[in-house]
Amino acid sequence: MYNLLIGLTRGEVGADRLLEYTVDEVRQYIAPAAGKARGEVKVDRLLNLPTLLMPETGFDDEPQIARVGHVTNVNKSRYGYTFTFVPNPAIATIPSPRIEAAAAALDIADGEFHRTHWAVKDVDLYRVLDQEIAARVKPKVFQFPISEPFESDLVAVMMPFNAGFTPVYESMKAGVEAAGMRCLRADDIWERDHILDDVLSLIWRARVVIADLSGKNPNVFYEVGIAHTLGRDTILVAQSMDDIPFDLQGIRALKYLNNGEGRDALTKGIASRLNTITGS
Template identity: 80%
Template sequence: MYNLLIGLTRGEVEADRLFEHTPDDVRQYLAPEAGQVRIERLSNLPTLLMPETGFGDEPQIARVGHVTNVNNSRYGYTFTFVPNPAIAPIPSPRIEAAAGALDITDWEFHRTHWAVKGVDLYRVLDQELSSRVKPKVFQFPTSEPFDPDLVAVMMPFSPAFAAVYESLKAGIEGAGMRCLRADDIWERDHILDDVLSLIWRARVVIADLSEKNSNVFYETGIAHTLGRDTILVAQSMNDIPFDLQGIRALKYLNNREGRAELSRGITSRLKTITAS
């Protein structure tokens, strides 16, 4: 899935324009309880932002990134769009040319609204617009298959987290899934390539932000950009960066009781995600 924001370049959408041109099953996933919007799910999705085509003086370009700071306002919702610096702006005509693959109707290009599409944005952009949107510092392994039972675990490489990983693994297996972390595999010369492969293939990513580990922060950003369901965990809420504090996280204590509670929380959260 991905967020499609057309004409919302000032960071606000009216309530009746949210989820226009959004499939019913996707709408149900994002607002399952009497229309209550699950903001953390919107924030986890990659986002395509562009102006209405053919109107005004705004540059006719689209940007790929993600949304954060989504909040209720008097008339709808405000948000902050954060562009992905690794992806160059895309001329709007190229997005229009790929409209079918992106599930965008011609009418939508001339309508200010926020839609959510049941399409893997990065796969489409790689296939349809690969000359413009490939990241500059790495390549996504687009030929590798998606694994609906795989959970990728991103956490510091430290013996102090060995027991935490075992607790996460127990919680994941309790939900009928399996897990891997980057040091479980050695398929490529560069560890980042193994990390990218793991995130690309995974259904869910668990990111332990404890100790403000910069590698885990980077990997979490990649997971969010790819639209993977991402579960944040941390031993202290102070370890969570400001831009991610609007997303719910599981706090745990690194002792036997705390890790057991973390395991149960992971099982519960995964069951909710896979049932959607």
């Protein structure tokens, strides 16, 4: 999924324009409600999504270019919501006509380009960028496996390669399975010559990424950065909140103790969070 912001270059959207042109299933995920009326907007679910920001087309009063990034500081205001858009420096600006040409792949209707609104689309934005628009600055040390399919029930687990984490992984796996999903970590598979390629494949294919930051493992931090860049829903866990670096402290995390009782609590926490993410 991704946020589509059209005409919202000043960082504010009216409440009646939020979730316009959004299909019911996605609307229910972002703003759950028992009936037809929209429920309270789950702001954290908007923050986790990659974002495409562009002006309304057909006007000359501002540059006709789109930017890709993410939103932060989403707050309710008197008339709607305010937000801050943070562009992704790894992705060049995109002329609006190129977005219009890829409208079908991005699930953007013709009328949307001429109406200020915030939609949430059930489309992998980065996959479209790679395959349809090619606006991304390509990584130099690896390549994303863009030909591999997205697996909606797959959870990728990123954690230190250490035997001491095996019981932790088993607890996570129990939580994932309780939520009706399945999980893998890189050492569960050996499909490529380089371990990083297997890690990239897991993150690319996964619906959700779980990252154990315990011990401040630099490999796990690197993998979290990749997951966030790709817009994957990410669950952070740690045995100590001191293991979470400053740049990630604004994201909620599950703290656990590495004993029987603590791992049981981790299993329940993982299952609960996954059910929230998937809307189960």
